[in-house]
Amino acid sequence: xxxxxxxxxxxxxxxxxxxxxxxxxxxxxxxxxxxxxxxxxxxxxxxxxxxxxxxxxxxxxxxxxxxxxxxxxxxxxxxxxxxxxxxxxxxxxxxxxxxxxxxxxxxxxxxxxxxxxxxxxxxxxxxxxxxxxxxxxxxxxxx
Amino acid sequence: xxxxxxxxxxxxxxxxxxxxxxxxxxxxxxxxxxxxxxxxxxxxxxxxxxxxxxxxxxxxxxxxxxxxxxxxxxxxxxxxxxxxxxxxxxxxxxxxxxxxxxxxxxxxxxxxxxxxxxxxxxxxxxxxxxxxxxxxxxxxxxxxxxxxxxxxxxxxxxxxxxxxxxxxxxxxxxxxxxxxxxxxxxxxxxxxxxxxxxxxxxxxxxxxxxxxxxxxxxxxxxxxxxxxxxxxxxxxxxxxxxxxxxxxxxxxxxxxxxxxxxxxxxxxxxxxxxxxxxxxxxxxxxxxxxxxxxxxxxxxxxxxxxxxxxxxxxxxxxxxxxxxxxxxxxx
Numbered sequence: 001x002x003x004x005x006x007x008x009x010x011x012x013x014x015x016x017x018x019x020x021x022x023x024x025x026x027x028x029x030x031x032x033x034x035x036x037x038x039x040x041x042x043x044x045x046x047x048x049x050x051x052x053x054x055x056x057x058x059x060x061x062x063x064x065x066x067x068x069x070x071x072x073x074x075x076x077x078x079x080x081x082x083x084x085x086x087x088x089x090x091x092x093x094x095x096x097x098x099x100x101x102x103x104x105x106x107x108x109x110x111x112x113x114x115x116x117x118x119x120x121x122x123x124x125x126x127x128x129x130x131x132x133x134x135x136x137x138x139x140x141x142x143x
Numbered sequence: 144x145x146x147x148x149x150x151x152x153x154x155x156x157x158x159x160x161x162x163x164x165x166x167x168x169x170x171x172x173x174x175x176x177x178x179x180x181x182x183x184x185x186x187x188x189x190x191x192x193x194x195x196x197x198x199x200x201x202x203x204x205x206x207x208x209x210x211x212x213x214x215x216x217x218x219x220x221x222x223x224x225x226x227x228x229x230x231x232x233x234x235x236x237x238x239x240x241x242x243x244x245x246x247x248x249x250x251x252x253x254x255x256x257x258x259x260x261x262x263x264x265x266x267x268x269x270x271x272x273x274x275x276x277x278x279x280x281x282x283x284x285x286x287x288x289x290x291x292x293x294x295x296x297x298x299x300x301x302x303x304x305x306x307x308x309x310x311x312x313x314x315x316x317x318x319x320x321x322x323x324x325x326x327x328x329x330x331x332x333x334x335x336x337x338x339x340x341x342x343x344x345x346x347x348x349x350x351x352x353x354x355x356x357x358x359x360x361x362x363x364x365x366x367x368x369x370x371x372x373x374x375x376x377x378x379x380x381x382x383x384x385x386x387x388x389x390x391x392x393x394x395x396x397x398x399x400x401x402x403x404x405x406x407x408x409x410x411x412x413x414x415x416x417x418x419x420x421x422x423x424x425x426x427x428x429x430x431x432x433x434x435x436x437x438x439x440x441x442x443x444x445x446x447x448x449x450x451x452x453x454x455x456x457x458x459x460x461x462x463x464x465x466x467x468x469x470x471x472x473x474x
Contacts (some may be wrong), residue, residue: 050446055446078441105458106459
């Protein structure tokens, strides 16, 4: 009984420190519109591994058969390199599914909140995704 | 005694008991003897790539008031609690999943610490109160921002969003949200310290020369170093008022101390003083832990689509607001 209570106190204490500062280079709200959720299925044409954010270019075929080109924002390439990804990890021609949010200015541009291959596997997930090097350059342990 | 108080006292007893049960660490038992490595010119050797990622916040959370350290059990829970971080816990439902991109502190090499704040002085672990002068300055800065509009042009955006300097470059060097990697390079008479984000580097002379004249001001200030035994002491002045470290003025004075305490750890301590900003100086410390390199390039400006996109997002919002206002006035 008392253990349960102690545990809940401990969890409360611990939760406080876990709220580490999170900062994503720029404000989400200024660039993307939370009221414009996206779900796109497209073919990668280019992957720009640039800072401060990587950008994935995809061609998306609309219901009318017309192809539109989209740009999708992701995280800093440095962290991906540290996970073992390289510029060859996402070659042109790869088919992916993007869940995210469209730019406020209505352009074919969005942020990739969740990126998967067409079979549902996540694009970037530690050392488990295709193209990821299991021997991480920073020597950190694989989770 | 009411039940709530009895319950929390019981819980506290258990917490204390848990702390007492924790076995004391026996120092030096299994430790290999380690001697301070030196560069060819005889300086203590700090060279290599280090991470200052941490789970410890700069300031102690209010609910941990009076507690400088977590117990070992709490620390273990703290690490565990980090596992299920998702984009929801990253502060917005809408941004991307930090774990997917390797941006989560969980994925970074980091020193473990039971400290509840990086700040060690004042003893409450909090930044001291602002002086009346600093409050006035903060109000004036906020007023100026309001007048010009936060998205009027690139100059209205923060130094980091403009890829000019990231806050982690310091000094003082606080951890970034990610890419908290720091490289030391030493040559005769100099130490260079590089932070990965925007690869900002300080080249610090060790020859005892004076600081730059008061008319020369730099975003990262002007650093001068010296060795005190095995500790590198770096004194930095000549900041600009744009540096604005937690509301600081251009008279910010930072003294940093870097001490390699074992093969894999640099103890980093810093004291900041600015009588025009805080009612007293304050001090923080943390461990930097060795990590395998390399430092990767961070060419921020050339890929900074985000800045233009932010501004065009703001223009789209303004246009929409103007159209809606016009519609209302037609009615």
